[in-house]
Amino acid sequence: MLSYIKAKGGARGGLKKDDARPSSTTSGSDDLSRDEDLNKNKDAPYIVMAPAPPRKVKHQSPQAAIDEFWEKFDSKTPGRGKSLLFACSVTEAVPKGTIKGENAVASYEEAVAICKDKVAKIVRECKRVNQKYRDPHFDIEFDLKWGVRDCLTMLGDTTEVDSGFRPGSVKRVGDIFDNPKFYISGATANDIRQGRDGDCWFMAALCTLGNKPGLIDKVCVARNEEVGVYGFVFHRDGEWRSEIIDDKLYLTKPDYDESWIERNLIEDRQRINSEEDYRKIYQSNSGALFFAQCEDPNETWLPLLEKAYAKAHGDYAAIEGGFTGEGLEDLTGGVTTEIFSTDILDKEYFWKEELLKVNKDFLFGCAAGIFWGRGYRKGIYEGHAYSIMKAVEIDGKRLCLLRNPWGEGEWTGAWSDGSKEWTPEWMQKLDHRFGDDGAFWMSYEDLLKKYQTFDRTRLFDEEWKVTQQWTSLTVPWTVDYQDTKFNFTLKKKAPVVIVLSQLDGRYFSGLEGQYSFKLSFRVHKAGEEDYIVRSHGNYWMRRSVTAELELEPGEYHVLMKVEAIKSDGCLPVEDVVRNNAKERRDKLLRIGLAYDLAHAKGQLSETDEEKKARKKAESKKKTKEKKDMKDKLMKEKRKRKHNENKETFKQRAAAAKRKAKAKAQEEKKKAAKEQENTDKKDAKDIKGDLKDTDQTTETPKKDGEPDAKTEEPQTVSAASKDPTVEKVTQAIPAAEEPVAPAPAPKEEVSRPAADPLPSAEKPKDTAPVQTTLAGLPGLRINGISAPSSVAGFDDFDEDDLSDLNSNVSDITSGVVEDEIAAAKLAAEAALPPILPPDDDEEDEFERDPWNAVAVVGLRVYSKESGVSVKVVRPRLSEEVDKDEKAEVKLDIDDSNVDAVKDGDDKKNDPEKEQTESLKKKDEVKPEDGEKKQVDGSQKAELETEGSVVMV
Incomplete structure (x- = not known):
């Protein structure tokens, strides 16, 4: 319904005069039917298409499919463009994201001073060159003559969005009016006549202002009619801003030469x-003007003010459709609350404390039929904005004076012009005259029956102080209270008005993006779980929500709930910029500047606490990063040292085996040669003995000579003659047999190199001798001990590095930092390239994921008390435990609140379950009767693991 209303000129208050008349529509199609296409192409050859290959079906459980969907749903790169014109210099003052306890009218006075100074400088310049002022930023004459239409139409997605405005020409005020006067008898509600723009909501707001003397004068603050320059101020996003225009206006008819x-x-x-x-x-x-006009033919303030308001929003199309309450806020700096007649609790209080104070503390607008579109009932147009100009109670009669901004079209019921209720006395009492001028009276009862909504705007004077703070936040698809919140402190008891607002997208129409937001909040006193009040909900006005109440001194927390609504028919801001950069540069520059100025409010500024926490977290993170990198490098270095030691042992073992084998072969040859010599000698002896058969006495054996029958000749190692080999402390047995080659190492046998041989394997007779490199224990080379295993290395354990020096030198801080930087560069270089989306795999949520970011601000108006506001963000700069869950934030009237009732605490609260379990463990009694206590570290761990269930 909202999109339909917007297309027709906006929600309540967007009705034009021409919209009230019936219109006819035609529909048709030039497409050929399917049969015609076949007949037309019957002679074409048939093309047999090969069947598409079957897609691979992905089978997964329902829960896995749901989890995969939510994984794709959110954007992997959340955020929102905050500066569209990064290359352009902003010459205007940057908006105030923070206002601290200043007078409610201080911003207005500052804007007025700036506006007057601008006008004065322009006047001096124009007189210096003897020319009238031509506004280079909103030149409607050039725009119309050249067919650009940037001053009439909004910024579109790809091409110009046609507003339907067709003015004929543009002329200056002096060329239009015979005797132009900015004011004639002051600015009043009776001056206002709506033109061809659908801004009746704005006209109704002006009618309301015109009924109170001096309010319109506060908007039109500076002018020089001779030069043709005018200065106005409007309230935008919590502060007042100035707008300068020239005196050119659109006319309905073209010039004589073009007609x-x-x-x-x-x-x-x-x-x-x-x-x-x-x-x-x-x-x-006035009758020649295309847009708004005053009733007096020579009065000019209304069309010029409307032009300034259109320029502030970018074009005339941007102010089509709106709400009277928002117009009143822009013109007065007040705060508007939307009230439904069916929601009024005490109608007596509403009459006495609110309606009777119209034009004093409050301003009122109203509308009918906002839910069912266009209609006409007893002279009241539905979906159309009216202003309440007066409320009186005379002789027991409660009557209200209303006005139609068209300047015509009136109520036809009781107390209407010519009705039976009017008498000469009542005509005199109410100072009323009959006539179709758009102003009419009706009773309070009929007012509540015929109008469904009231826009009540509270006005602020010097007695009120205001404090403001803005921030940006990411809005998830789920609707819940945000982790980011506002806190404000009240010094003493006072009435306060709390306003939570978002940026007014009307000022940068076309660049609003895909998301709109609906706001709400609730107020808690610090330390109290129950909230005090919730914001007053608005059905239509989503720019801000409010709450009015009286509070005691103290600190209060404002929890925000932001609901994002995505419009798939709109393009993201970055696409709109890309599509319009070539064709509509000037338009994009003006609207982009308004966008940048607005979003400058949402730039996050760190508080002192946040800055300290961020630096602490960064230091902690850096320390941890360096520690992890150093541990990683030390581990790699130790592993590298270990591998080097293993390789050293393998090389030594192989060398020792080769030497042992060579020695064994050499000794074997020597033993064989000696044996051969011995055999020859024995043979010679035997031959001699055979010759001496008669001799029976044995020849005595020489000292040192081996027994030929019982002993083998003993071989002496050549190592005993090698002076380079150190003496060993272990003994080896004397060889009775020739030394055989060492057998291959056994894989299953492993013995530490430092361990001596078992006693069962030690030879009985040992003697300290010198040994070679051939694998005997105790050998040291270059100060490093070789493995203590027997010759042949049968028991060599290549994983045992105990004999090598395994100490690894420390790594310097500079090396660690260099490695961290190199790792980051490597990680960036290793990122996969961005590939075009695969239509077969990527679904609509991956192509256009959820990415809602809102800029919101809190203003607190207080009377007779100082107030300070600050934003409290989640611990963005600190590492949060993954198991840590947010606090339950449910409203009292939320049905899910039943799940966390006191009676179900044990059922739904794991923390209490752990506590109960812990108590039971504490009270368990062993058989000896003593209590079994839980370890203190375990108890602390259980306390920190507690969490609250999110419902």
């Missing part, structure tokens, strides 16, 4: 000066 139909009508008879007659009939005074 055809009207000129022919003028020239149908002989005239002295047809062009002058044409100007007087079609292009003179």
Whole structure:
């Protein structure tokens, strides 16, 4: 419904005069039917298409499919563009994101001073060059003549969005009016006549202002009619801003030279000066204006103010459709609350304390039929904005004076013009005259029956102080209270007005993006679980929500709930910029500047606490990063040292085996040669013995000579003669047999190198001897001990590095930092390239994921008390435990609150379950009767693991 209303000129308050008349629509299609296409192409050859290959079906459980969907749903790169014109210099003052306890009218006074200074400088410049002022930023004459239409139409997604406005020409005030006057008898509600723009909501707001003297004068603050320059101020996003325009206005009819139909009508008879007659009939005074006009033909304040308001929003199309309450806020700096007539609890209180104070403490607008579109009931147009100008109670009668901003169209029921209720006495009492001027009276009862909504705007004077703070936040798809919140402190008891607002997207129409937001909040006193009040909900006005109440001194927390609504028919801001950068540069520059100025409010500024926490977290993170990198490097270095030691042992073992084998072969050859010599000698001896058969006495054995029958010749190692080999402390047995080659190492046998041989394996007779490198224990080379295993290395354990020096030197801080930097560069270089989306795999949520970011601000108005506001964000700069869960934030009237009732605490609260379990463990009694206590560290761990269930 909202999109339909917007397309027709906006929600309540967007009705034009022409919309009230019925219109006809036609529909049709030039597409050929399927049969016609077949007949047309019957001679074409048939093309047999190969069947598409079957897609691979992905089978997964329902829960896995749901989890995968939510994984794709949110954007992997959340955020929102905050500066569209990064290359452009902003010459205007940056908006105030923070206002601390200043007077409610201080911002207005500052804007007025700036506006007057601008006008004065322009006047001096124009007089210096003897020219009237031409506004280079909103030149409607150039815009119309060249067909650009940037001043009439909004910024679109790809091309110009046609507003339907077709003015004929543009002229200056001095060329339109015979005797132009900015004010004639002051600015009043009776001056206002709506033009061809659907801004009746704004006209109704002006009617309301015009009924209270001096309010419109506070908007039109500076002018020089001779030069043609005018200065206005409007309230935007919590502060006042100035707007400067020239005196050019749109006219309905074209100029004489460009006209055809009207000129022919003028020239149908002989005239002295047809062009002058044409100007007087079609292009003179208020009746010639295309947009708003004053009732007096020579009064000019209304069309100029409307032009300034349109320029502030970018174009005339941007102010089509709106709400009277928002218009009143822009013109007064007040705070508007939307009230439904069916929601009024005490109608007596509403009459006495609110309606009777109209034009004093409050301003009122109203509308009918906002839920069912357009209609006409007893002279009241539905979906159309009206203003309440007066409320009186006389002789027991409660009556209200209303006004239609069209300047015509009135109520036809009781107390309407010409009704039976009017008498001469009542005409005099109410100072009323009959006539279709748009102003009419009706009773309080009928007012509540015929109008469904009231826009009540509270006005602020010097007695009120205001404090403001803005921030940006990411809005998830789920609707819940945000982790980011506002806190404010009240010094003493006072009435306060709390306003939570978002940026007014009307000021940068076309760049709003895909998301709109609905706001709400609730107020807690610090330390109290129950909230005090919730914001007053608005059905239509989503720009802000409010709450009015009286509070005791102390600290209060404002919890925000932001609901994001995504419109798939709109393009993201970055796409709109790309699509319009070439074709509509000037328009994009003006609207982009308004966008940047607005979003400058949402730039996050760190508080002192946040800055300290961020630095602490960064230091902690850096320390941890360096520690982890150092541990990683030390581990790699130790591993590298270990591998080097293993390789050293393998090389030594292989060398020792080769030497042992060579020694064994050499000794074997020597033993064989000695044996051969011995055999020859024995043979010679035996031959001699055979010759001496008669000799029976044995020849005595020489000392040192081996027994030929019982002993083998003992071999002496050549190592005993090698001076480079150190003496060993272990003994080895004397060899009775020739030394055989060492067997291959056994894989299953492993013995530490430092361990001596078992006693069962030790030879019985040992003697300290010198040994070679051939694998004997105790050998040291270059100060490093070799493995203590037997010759042949049968028991060598290559994983045992106990004999090597395994100490690893420390790594310096500079090396660690270099490694961290190199790791980051490597990680960035290793990122996969961005590939085009695969239509077969990527679904709509991956192509256009959820990415809602809102800029919101809190203003607190307080009377007779100082107030300070600050924003409290979640611990963005600190590491939060993954198991840590947010606090339950449910409203009292939320049905899910039943799940966390006191009676169900044990059922739903794991923390209490752990506590109960812990108590039971504490009270368990062993058999000896003593209590079994839980370890203190375990108890602390259980306390920190507690969490609250999110419902």
